[in-house]
Structures are given as structure tokens and as C-alpha cells.
Amino acid sequence: MLDDIQNDTNQRMNKTLESLTGELAKIRAGRAHPSLLDQISVEYYGNSTPLNQVANINATDSRTLSVVPWDKEMVAPIEKAILESDLGLNPATSGLNIRIPLPPLTEERRKDLVRIIKQEGENAKIALRNIRRDANHDIKELLKEKAISEDEAHKAEDEIQGTIKQFTAKVDDIISDKESSLMEM
Numbered sequence: 001m002l003d004d005i006q007n008d009t010n011q012r013m014n015k016t017l018e019s020l021t022g023e024l025a026k027i028r029a030g031r032a033h034p035s036l037l038d039q040i041s042v043e044y045y046g047n048s049t050p051l052n053q054v055a056n057i058n059a060t061d062s063r064t065l066s067v068v069p070w071d072k073e074m075v076a077p078i079e080k081a082i083l084e085s086d087l088g089l090n091p092a093t094s095g096l097n098i099r100i101p102l103p104p105l106t107e108e109r110r111k112d113l114v115r116i117i118k119q120e121g122e123n124a125k126i127a128l129r130n131i132r133r134d135a136n137h138d139i140k141e142l143l144k145e146k147a148i149s150e151d152e153a154h155k156a157e158d159e160i161q162g163t164i165k166q167f168t169a170k171v172d173d174i175i176s177d178k179e180s181s182l183m184e185m
Contacts, residue, residue, distance in 0.1 A: 001142055002156045009135045009160060013128055013167045020124040020171060024178050027113055032059040032102050037067070042074065042081045051078065060099070067091070067098040105182075114179050121175035125168055132164045 034057040055069040143153040
């Protein structure tokens with residue numbers, strides 16, 4: 001029972017880290033990377049389809065992305081989806097090739113992005129604390145039902161606390177890495 005609670009807690013905390021990493025991947029650090037367009041979906045034969053499933057996305061240089069649709073009918077919808085995204089990108093089309101120049105980040109914009117990164121980190125820590133609360137609640141329920149002893153309950157709560165400390169440290173590392181890569185000129 002306690003192992004199940006610990007395993008569930010670890011799985012949920014890992015998912016929180018994955019979610020944080022996914023959110024931070026959307027924040028560009030001034031360099032062109034195909035993952036910048038991961039959250040963009042395009043209407044493809046009536047279905048909302050991720051952009052990377054209807055086109056090749058490459059970084060041609062450090063400031064330019066190239067999107068080449070597999071179907072020439074998709075050029076206009078892809079261009080529209082990129083324009084409507086909240087990324088602030090302006091695609092330029094020439095034939096089948098859609099070039100997306102990335103504007104350089106200003107110092108002010110970098111500071112705004114650092115603030116956003118820190119907020120995402122804080123949201124992840126809140127999620128971790130909520131997971132800890134749920135696990136501790138489950139442990140207390142087992143104790144109340146007399147399924148475990150008080151010593152086992154205290155030991156399990158200590159293990160959960162150790163787990164959250166590890167994951168909080170990982171969140172801090174991820175945030176500081178992203179922050180330092182963002183502030184590089």
C-alpha cells in the first residue's frame with residue numbers, strides 16, 4: 001500500500017517535470033529550434049493536426065526556421081497558423097518554402113521571459129506540493145483505517161518529503177539552466 005502511494009507520487013512528480021520542460025521549450029532563448037513550433041496545430045482535411053506532422057521543420061541558421069509542407073495546398077494554412085500563434089513570428093513564403101526569421105531578443109524582453117520562466121517554475125513547485133499533500137492524505141487515511149502503524153506512517157511521510165525535496169531541486173536546476181541560456185547574448 002505504501003509502495004503504491006510512493007510510486008504514484010513519483011509518477012505524478014515526473015509528469016510535473018515533463019510538463020515544466022514542455023512549457024519551457026515554448027519559450028525561445030533567441031536561437032531558432034524546430035521545437036518552437038511544437039504547439040502549433042494546422043487544419044488538415046478537417047482535423048487539427050500538429051504542424052510537425054504535415055511539414056518538415058528545420059533550423060537553417062541560428063535565427064531562421066524553415067517549414068516545408070508535404071502538400072503544397074498546406075502553405076497558406078500553415079502560414080496562417082504561425083501568424084495566429086502567440087509566438088509573435090512573421091513567416092515569409094517563397095513557393096513551397098516558408099521561412100520564419102526570429103527577431104533578436106531585447107534586454108527587456110529577456111527579463112520578461114525570465115519572469116515567465118520563474119513563474120512556470122513556481123507553478124511546478126505548487127503542483128509538487130499538491131502531490132505531496134495528496135500522498136500524505138492517503139497515508140493518513142491508511143493510518144485512520146488502522147491498515148498501517150504510526151511508525152510506518154511517519155516513515156512514509158518522511159520518504160514523501162525526501163522525494164519532494166529531490167524534485168524541487170530538479171525544478172530549480174531546470175529553471176536556472178533555462179534562465180542562463182536565455183540571458184546569454
